[in-house]
Amino acid sequence: MNLVIATHIKKTFGDTIAxxxxxxxxxxxxxxxxVGSDGAGKTTTLRLLVGALKADAGEIAVCGKDVRxxxxxxxxxxxYLSQRFSLYEDLTVLENIRFFAEMxxxxxxxxxxxxxxxxxxxxxxxxxxxRAGQLSGGMKQKLGLASALVTQPRVLLLDExxxxxxxxxxxxxxxxxxRIASPTPHPSPDGKEAGGEGxxxxxxxxxxxxxxxxxxxxxxRGGKIIAEGSPSDLRATxxxxxxxxxxxxxxxxxxxxxxxxxVEDVRAFGDKLHLRVRPGRAESVIAALADAFPTxxxxxxxARLIPPTxxxxxxxxxxxxx
Amino acid sequence: MTTPIILTxxxxxxxxxxxxxxxxxFTVDAxxxxxxxxxxxxxxxxxxxxxxxxxxxxxxxxxxxxxxxxRQSEEVRARVGYMSQKFALYDDLTVLENLTFYGGxxxxxxxxxxxxxxxxxxxxxxxxxxxxxxxAGWRQRLALAIALVxxxxxxxxxxxxxxVDPTARRAFWDLIYELAAGxxxxxxxxxxxxxxxxxGRVGIMRDGRxxxxxxxxxxxxxxxxxxxxxxxxxxxEAALSSLAQADGVLRVGxxxxxxxxxxxxxxxxxxxxxxxxxHGGALSxxxxxxxxxxxxxxxxxVERGEPTxxxxxxxxxx
Numbered sequence: 001m002n003l004v005i006a007t008h009i010k011k012t013f014g015d016t017i018a019x020x021x022x023x024x025x026x027x028x029x030x031x032x033x034x035v036g037s038d039g040a041g042k043t044t045t046l047r048l049l050v051g052a053l054k055a056d057a058g059e060i061a062v063c064g065k066d067v068r069x070x071x072x073x074x075x076x077x078x079x080y081l082s083q084r085f086s087l088y089e090d091l092t093v094l095e096n097i098r099f100f101a102e103m104x105x106x107x108x109x110x111x112x113x114x115x116x117x118x119x120x121x122x123x124x125x126x127x128x129x130x131r132a133g134q135l136s137g138g139m140k141q142k143l144g145l146a147s148a149l150v151t152q153p154r155v156l157l158l159d160e161x162x163x164x165x166x167x168x169x170x171x172x173x174x175x176x177x178x179r180i181a182s183p184t185p186h187p188s189p190d191g192k193e194a195g196g197e198g199x200x201x202x203x204x205x206x207x208x209x210x211x212x213x214x215x216x217x218x219x220x221r222g223g224k225i226i227a228e229g230s231p232s233d234l235r236a237t238x239x240x241x242x243x244x245x246x247x248x249x250x251x252x253x254x255x256x257x258x259x260x261x262x263v264e265d266v267r268a269f270g271d272k273l274h275l276r277v278r279p280g281r282a283e284s285v286i287a288a289l290a291d292a293f294p295t296x297x298x299x300x301x302x303a304r305l306i307p308p309t310x311x312x313x314x315x316x317x318x319x320x321x322x
Numbered sequence: 323m324t325t326p327i328i329l330t331x332x333x334x335x336x337x338x339x340x341x342x343x344x345x346x347x348f349t350v351d352a353x354x355x356x357x358x359x360x361x362x363x364x365x366x367x368x369x370x371x372x373x374x375x376x377x378x379x380x381x382x383x384x385x386x387x388x389x390x391x392x393r394q395s396e397e398v399r400a401r402v403g404y405m406s407q408k409f410a411l412y413d414d415l416t417v418l419e420n421l422t423f424y425g426g427x428x429x430x431x432x433x434x435x436x437x438x439x440x441x442x443x444x445x446x447x448x449x450x451x452x453x454x455x456x457x458a459g460w461r462q463r464l465a466l467a468i469a470l471v472x473x474x475x476x477x478x479x480x481x482x483x484x485x486v487d488p489t490a491r492r493a494f495w496d497l498i499y500e501l502a503a504g505x506x507x508x509x510x511x512x513x514x515x516x517x518x519x520x521x522g523r524v525g526i527m528r529d530g531r532x533x534x535x536x537x538x539x540x541x542x543x544x545x546x547x548x549x550x551x552x553x554x555x556x557x558x559e560a561a562l563s564s565l566a567q568a569d570g571v572l573r574v575g576x577x578x579x580x581x582x583x584x585x586x587x588x589x590x591x592x593x594x595x596x597x598x599x600x601h602g603g604a605l606s607x608x609x610x611x612x613x614x615x616x617x618x619x620x621x622x623x624v625e626r627g628e629p630t631x632x633x634x635x636x637x638x639x640x
Contacts (some may be wrong), residue, residue: 031578037487038458137362163484166361166513168636171575178576182559204485209516209632213578231578251503267492268499270355270522271537307628309487311516318489 002027003155003200004076005050009058011044018044020223028154029198031181033214035205035314041223042204043083048159049202050080063154065302079153083145083160089133090189093124093143100147114150122146122176139171145176156180158203162210174213177201204245208310217310219317227317231310238308238316240282244250246302247293253301258286265315276312325388327352327507328373332382335368342368344530345382350509352475355502356535357521358511359635366511370478373509375399382451385473387475399427403469407481411453411464418449428472436471443467443497443581459490466497476538477501479510484516488552495520515631526638533638542629545637547572548586550627552596559600568597573636582627586639591624598624 004026011019011298019041023210026032034042047053049060051067051074058068094115101111119125121254127135132143135269142162148156158177162170169238183198203214217234218225227234253273257266262281267274277285286303293301335343342364348612350356350471360366371377373384375395384391386398412420421436430436440446443463448456453464462483469477479498483491498520502508510521518524525535534541555561562581565574570593573584585594 037490040487166364167515167632168361168639171632171636175576178578179559182557186495207514208488209514209630216577268495269519269538271539313493314488 003063004202005059005061006045007059008047008059009045009048009055011048011053011056017204017223019048021058021224022220022225023058024037024049024218024225026155026200026202028200029181029183030216031177031201031203031214033203033205033211034220035208035211035310036220037206040220041134042220043159044223045220046080046159048158048203050078051075061207076151077154077274078152079148079156081144081148081156081158081161085147085165087132087140087143087147092129092130092131093119093135094145097147097150103148103218103271104151106150113149114152115146118146118149121149121179123172135183136169137171138165141165141169141173142176145173153196154199156199156201158201160204160206162207162275174210176225177203178213208314219314221318226320227313234310234313235308238276238312240261240305240310241277241279242306243277243282244302244304244306244309245270245289246272253293256292257289260285260292262288265319267315276308276310276316324352325385326350327354327511328384328386330369330382330384331509333369333379333384334381335365335372335377336380341530343372343379346527346530346532347534347605348535350507350527352507353502353505355498355508355510357518357524358509358527359468359515359518359631360474360511360527361513361639366527367480368383369527370404370480370509370511372479373398374402374404375422376613385512388601390410390511396599400472401474402476402478403474404478405465405469406481406482409461409465409468409469410463410537413454414452416450417445417456417464420453420464421471424468425471426488430472435473439467441472444493458486458488459493462486462490462494463497466494470501474506476507476509479508481512481514481517482510484514486515491517494557515635518631528634528639534634538631541631541634545634546584546629547637548584549589550633551575551583551585552623552625552627553581553583553598553624554623555581555595555598556622565597571597573633575636582633584633591626595624 004024006022006024009019009022022045026099034045036042048055049062051071056121062074063077067074097115097119098111101115116125119128122145123144124139124146135143162173181198181201200203205211212231216230218228245253255268257263257273262278262285263275264278265276282305289301289303328350330346330348333343333346341575346369350506368377372379373391374396375391375491378392387401389397391398400496421440421508425436440449443466445463445467477503484493498508512518526543534545558581562574562576565571565583570586570589571583572586575582
């Protein structure tokens, strides 16, 4: 059974349609990325799923519970890390997570072993007595994640979890998220989890390198999901259409490629250009480039097909929907 | 030979016992776009603050546009633009009012210059809009306009597109390329690899030291010690732990539904495949579905991956 099922949900704020007929279905063990610009409707979608906002239309079921009618039951199986999660800076790491544990109804004899287990899992056990205010940005992020995990949720919602976090920390954070989602029960090796099925994770991000780590991605724009699929399926839609071109003079090259037939889009990247060409036109474009730049002394025109990135897909989709 | 726009010689800054910037040497030439990449606290901001003359070096020196960054900081600051990640815009003022205000800070009272700057960043027609009503992408452009209003020769950008999507980022970078083509030199700090890819050269900083500085392509070729592979297999965790111990595997990490593996050069797909299978015995301790328990993880697909700047960064950072 899929842990999150949203059908045709809609939310308006005044004249603004924030979420427009969105349907989602997320399986246990799946990491689903809601990707889009600021204001695309990502955060509102998460808030609808968690029940913090009421949808104007549509149905949402989380772990089989209707968010509208069985809100408490639905929320009991959700862990939610909001964009501006608040930690008590003058409390220690353990006191912070204890607060969340008790708020979520964990009993006296339950909270300590549970909290230690989770702190151990996120790598903060050694810092349990440090005040949250003294933690680095990455550690704060992990404490936020630990707090969201304290009830052993079957659904984890993360709103832009790594915005402003450096690459090494981001790598660590992702290893944790992937472990949480993977079917081996973690961080609860006690076997209480039903069948050891993985957690369903939904996260939002504006970054494509982040999106590419998800099992499935939904591109949001103007409140709608305009494309959905695994990163490799989405990339496959542009297979054979992205060329990388280098030359000693980028500016001449840039002017020239604009005139070549079959080139849909040109993007500069430091010392090279990426071209998106119409389907089936890669060879003719490469030939046209060779004509426009006959071999000469000092010339080093290189053109090759490269695998499309999610960023290429995102930009193409954005153009389409404008 | 022309003087470099930025030149640092053993640039060092200590705070007590802590060395924030440790003998950093680099040069940036006119019209270059150079990225500066590193985790929080690696010394990026301290470096920029020394280049802006806000901090005195403990050792070594920096010249910016031919001036000594610290002793001639007035000259430097009159000629450089700085766009901070946490740029201060006045939410309850309009676009035009914000830019006019900041122009005044540089003793600039030419309304034409303000209009030209707005046109340059694509904000013409939005003069009367309140800043609080702008999207993240538009705010970014206004912040850039503020950094550009006094026509600087050198532009410092501190995580300029943090939090904006690829389309807005791309529009922003198209502008930066235009500026660079017009002779403006740009130094960008970032911790997003996507962003670093846009730079002509990238410097990687860690613990106060500049570990490498080169074009993205050269960094990928020189720093990544072997070959990059994408391994699709199940169960992932078992394959991860067996590969982590395998000979010839330099780095392995989870990448969503597959593993990203860097092996020493020449190891090959076949050897990698058999490595994933060979360590199947380690699986028996784990709770796995019966079918996979007996066989060990079966690699469904092993493909060559493209090296990324993230690979470069992680290789240098360990």
